[in-house]
Amino acid sequence: MTLNQLIYKATRPLGGLQLARILARHHPRILMYHRLSATDEPGKIHVDQFRKQMRLIKRHFHPMNLTELLAAHEQGNVPNHAVVVTFDDGYADFAEYAFPIMQEEGIPSTLFITTGFVNGDLWLWPDQLRFAVDMRVIPLHQLRNDFELNLENQGSPGSLWNELADYSLTLNNRDKIKFIDYIYSEFGVEMPGRVPDEYLPVTWKQLKEMSLSGLDIGSHSVSHPILTKLETNELIFELSESKSMIKKNLGLTADMFCYPNGTVEDFNEEVKECISNAGYKYAVAAYPDGPALDDRWCIKRYPAQYDMKNFEKNVYGMSHIYEYSRNNVKMR
Numbered sequence: 001m002t003l004n005q006l007i008y009k010a011t012r013p014l015g016g017l018q019l020a021r022i023l024a025r026h027h028p029r030i031l032m033y034h035r036l037s038a039t040d041e042p043g044k045i046h047v048d049q050f051r052k053q054m055r056l057i058k059r060h061f062h063p064m065n066l067t068e069l070l071a072a073h074e075q076g077n078v079p080n081h082a083v084v085v086t087f088d089d090g091y092a093d094f095a096e097y098a099f100p101i102m103q104e105e106g107i108p109s110t111l112f113i114t115t116g117f118v119n120g121d122l123w124l125w126p127d128q129l130r131f132a133v134d135m136r137v138i139p140l141h142q143l144r145n146d147f148e149l150n151l152e153n154q155g156s157p158g159s160l161w162n163e164l165a166d167y168s169l170t171l172n173n174r175d176k177i178k179f180i181d182y183i184y185s186e187f188g189v190e191m192p193g194r195v196p197d198e199y200l201p202v203t204w205k206q207l208k209e210m211s212l213s214g215l216d217i218g219s220h221s222v223s224h225p226i227l228t229k230l231e232t233n234e235l236i237f238e239l240s241e242s243k244s245m246i247k248k249n250l251g252l253t254a255d256m257f258c259y260p261n262g263t264v265e266d267f268n269e270e271v272k273e274c275i276s277n278a279g280y281k282y283a284v285a286a287y288p289d290g291p292a293l294d295d296r297w298c299i300k301r302y303p304a305q306y307d308m309k310n311f312e313k314n315v316y317g318m319s320h321i322y323e324y325s326r327n328n329v330k331m332r
Contacts (some may be wrong), residue, residue, distance in 0.1 A: 022319020112258035218256030262286025
């Protein structure tokens with residue numbers, strides 16, 4: 001049990017969450033979700049759990065979309081207890097489950113869309129790998145393994161997918177495509193001619209309807225590449241083309257960009273400069289280290305948690321207080 005978990009377990013029955021909420025009232029919590037499901041599926045949050053989380057936010061916090069929060073920050077009047085719900089990628093289950101639940105519960109939301117995915121031009125590369133793993137017909141020990149992988153020791157499809165995905169993150173876009181083709185060949189799986197139903201995107205028509213009902217929309221690139229591994233012309237295309245597609249299909253000016261993958265290794269000063277030059281005003285990361293809004297090109301978010309204990313620690317501010325205290329101790 002980590003120290004953070006121990007603090008949560010010891011203080012929750014004594015009102016620790018309520019105290020954390022008060023202490024962290026000036027710290028906006030921006031939550032990052034990806035997928036929901038009506039059944040228990042790995043990598044997805046059950047719709048019932050999601051609704052429970054939204055109701056908690058509605059009852060104890062000040063829900064806003066990200067555009068509203070950023071405007072308030074620019075004006076110097078961010079409300080206490082601000083919480084923002086964001087989703088990445090643009091899967092069909094956002095329109096099927098997430099948005100209707102948030103509408104019913106009165107929770108504003110922000111969606112970052114991968115425009116080539118929504119447009120039907122591609123499906124996301126992590127899903128391509130997951131499909132190959134799930135459909136694999138050739139035993140692992142029979143693979144050539146031309147890459148630096150330890151595939152023979154994988155105990156589950158999930159762990160195998162994790163290793164393939166982690167390795168893919170080290171590759172530039174062209175080599176990643178070659179690697180995925182290699183995996184399909186070695187696994188004895190044929191690449192589907194269309195996106196499987198499990199991985200379908202939301203449609204432009206649905207996005208238009210949801211935007212008219214208040215959905216806040218930003219860009220998540222065209223094809224979800226690792227931006228730091230792109231050539232400059234490729235990077236500019238991912239930024240400008242996604243912005244143009246949102247304008248063309250939705251009539252919206254996308255001011256916010258969301259880094260694919262979103263870790264500290266996935267963007268740098270060159271990427272930030274290109275994002276600014278492409279006409280964006282903000283960029284969003286996928287980790288919560290430090291104040292949420294201190295850098296407009298690195299807005300911090302908390303990954304969504306299925307487990308209510310971890311969700312409560314994040315949304316009530318306990319995680320923020322713990323990290324702040326730990327960092328201050330280190331500085332001394």
